[in-house]
Amino acid sequence: MNLALWIGAGVLAAVALGGGITKTFIPREKLAAAHGGGWTKDVSPRFIKTLGILELLAAAGLILPAVVDIAPVLVPVTAVCWVLLMVGAMITHGRLGEFKFVMLNLTYLALAAFIAWGRFAPGPESF
Template sequence: MDLALWISAGLLAAVALVGGISKTFVPKEKLAGAAGGRWTANASRGFIKTLGVLELLASVGLILPALVDIAPIMVPVTAVCWALLMVGAVSTHVRYRDGAKFVVATSAYLALAAFVAWGRFGPESFIA
């Protein structure tokens, strides 16, 4: 189970890193033209950049605290925060009718985050 939690956290960290980089560094107009990015046309640049920075922080928070054994409780806390972010992402993709592909993907990320949070708060906690 520990391996499954590490793999799940790693996958989520990779997704968060890619999303964070794109939202932080890609211009709003280019994001709005991308598949699944229509919502950015109605969002402020500051909001999009803030989401990007939060995703970059999540990519670090899902792996680094456990890896260096400094404040490993941050891993499940970050997973809970990521799950909340994904609830917003799912509702946004549904509202903008981006298609089942985006709703299913963000729902899968939500499920993985819930799994990591459950596993790291519970049976495979880093805190003994």
């Protein structure tokens, strides 16, 4: 179980890192032209960069607290925050009719919920 939680956190951290780098450093016009980036036309560049920074923090929060054993409770807390972020992403993509991305976000949401559940559970397998 612990190995599955580490793998899930690693995969989700990689997704968050990729999305965070993209949203933080790529201009809005280029994001809007990309497949699935239509939502960026309706929001400010500052909002996109804020989401990117939150995703970068999520990537760190899913791995670092457990690795350095400082406040490891931040891992499931970060996973819960990721669930909330994915709910917003699903609503946004759903409004645009991008149901392929809704399903992808649902997959990320399920993975984050698994991590939160597994890391919040008391017992020797927590970390």
